[in-house]
Amino acid sequence: MTRAAAVGLDHVREIADAVLYEGYLLYPYRAGSAKNRSRWQFGVLGPPSAAPASFAEEPGMATQCLLSVPAEAAGTAEVEVRLRFLQHQVREVRRCEEDGRHTPVGELTVDGVAFLSWDEAVEREIDLAPVPLTGPTDQHRTVPGGEETEHLTDARGVTVGSVVRRREPLAVRIRTRTERDGGFLRLTVAVDNEHPGTAADKDAAIRASLIGTHVILRAHGAAFVSLREPPDEAAPAAARCEQRRCWPVLAGAKGSTDTVIGAPIILYDHPEIAEQSAGDLFDSTEIDEILTLRVMTMTDREKAEARATDPRAREIIDRCDAMAPEELRRLHGLLRDPHAPAAPSGPVDAVDPAGDPRDAAPAAFDTGGAPWWDPAADASVSPGSDSVVIDGVPVAKGSLVRVHPARRADAQDLFFAGQVARVTAVLSDVDGGVHVALVLVDDPAADLHDWYGRYFYFAPDELEPLPSDGGGQDIPDAPEFRKENPS
Secondary structure, three states: OOHHHHHHHHHHHHHHHHHHOOOOOOOOOOOOOHHHHOOOOOOOEOOOOOOHHHOOOOOEEEEEEEEEOOHHHOOOOEEEEEEEEEEEEEEEEEEEOOOOOEEEEOEEEEOOEEEEOEEEEEEEEEEEEEEEOOOOEEEEEEEOOEEEEEEEEOOOOOEEEEEEEEEOOEEEEEEEEEEEEOOEEEEEEEEEEOOOOOOOOHHHHHHOOEEEEEEEEEEEOOEEEOOOOOOHHHHHHHHOOOOEOOEEEEOOOOOOOOEEEEEOOOOOOOOOOOOOOOOOOOOOOOOHHHHHHHHHOOOHHHHHHHHHHOHHHHHHHHHHHOOOHHHHHHOOOOOEOOOOOOOOOOOHHHHOOOOOHHHOOOOEOOOOOOOOOOHHHOOOOOOOOOEEEEOOEEEEOOOEEEEOOOOOOOHHHHHHOOOEEEEEEEEEOOOOOEEEEEEEOOOOOHHHHHHHOOOEEEOHHHEEEEOOOOOOOOOOOHHHHHHHOOO
16 A cells, blocks of 8 residues: 555544544433433444344445446456444443452442443454455455453452443445446445344344444545536436445545545545544534533533543543643634635645645635634625625615525524515625525514624525515514504
8 A cells, every 4th residue: 555545544534433433422421411321323233133122223224336447447446345333332330249249230439430331332344355346246244242351459459340341243244236327337335234133122232233334445446436526427327326324425635536435424525524623522513612612611520420431431521621722722713715726636645745635734814813703804795785686686785675485494484484674784605605684674673683683594596675665565664663563
């Protein structure tokens, strides 16, 4: 493996690890919290013979990808398949009785340190030999179970208990097949849990499940095609790809096409870990700053329980407690210029012979000393005077419009249907989208919303421009209207 390939795979593993541990343990990271009593929510492949009362997840998942294979590599192109998942592990704490027996308990304190019974997980990875793209493959693999005992002794060296960790053996089948679709090759990767036993209840089912299951696919002699943004010639074939509980996205350095992650959560192409993130928080859709601040507000007792819950929780608590002010400020994010030229893409060595292209300093947005949230930071933006043309009519601050909610971003939008509103600002986002801020004309608190800056936002295609008199209706000024209609 070349150095560039090794760096690229490390980058992919960072994303894959975030997928692997998504939802593993949630804030407040305590065993006693209601949030952590229902875990293992993503990528769970349950045992196929589970009883209905076990509420086991489906045993399989499958993903389809498109590949472009050059004619000269038609017979030699291949794909590495890595299956990754967590194997459930029961951690049972036992107290040593006077007669020498060890009795299972929920918690045992030894010299002031608490040990809790809890469910953990062990990382597993199954590497298949590179599979050819010339026909189907079918491989069956097993993951052994096991049991380990850790003795707990007090300061005097006396054994006062033990921690027993147990894992069920697992069996999994990985199948691949290929088929032509126009000028492309469709690769199907299917993963099925083939645990032979019968799970009678929920606990038995999760012990026999694959958790956080995902695949990493790496092509040799071929290139993956983005299914999220396929080129025009691949769009029909991409639309015919079917996914079952697993969604493939391009992974690795931006512009690369040799690696795909098939994940149980929907990602975008070339996902990245935020460079400001100091470590895992097991909720990749959350904001590190918010979770870190929440951890800092926990009481000492809550933190002690979290530390006793899981070694990974202990790492989170310790990291947040030790975070310096400048590290916390860094979590607030980085403002980038949305109009800056894109960073060059390609092989790692072509970008930076000395290291990972992600180490390069991002193009910062110079605000000229103005706060980043202040419109003065960008002279090209003026929400108070900017306008947008709707049905041939310029709409700007002060314009009257009738609202026709169409996007259903919020259930509350339905209450705005047919209402007349006054435009307070026209704003643009970094993706080029336009949003129109409104207050309802007949809202008794309209002036308060306007004073406080609390507006309702709609897209231009959800608005109908009205003449100043409201399209034939008498639209009185808000203060007089409120006097006449106090309710």
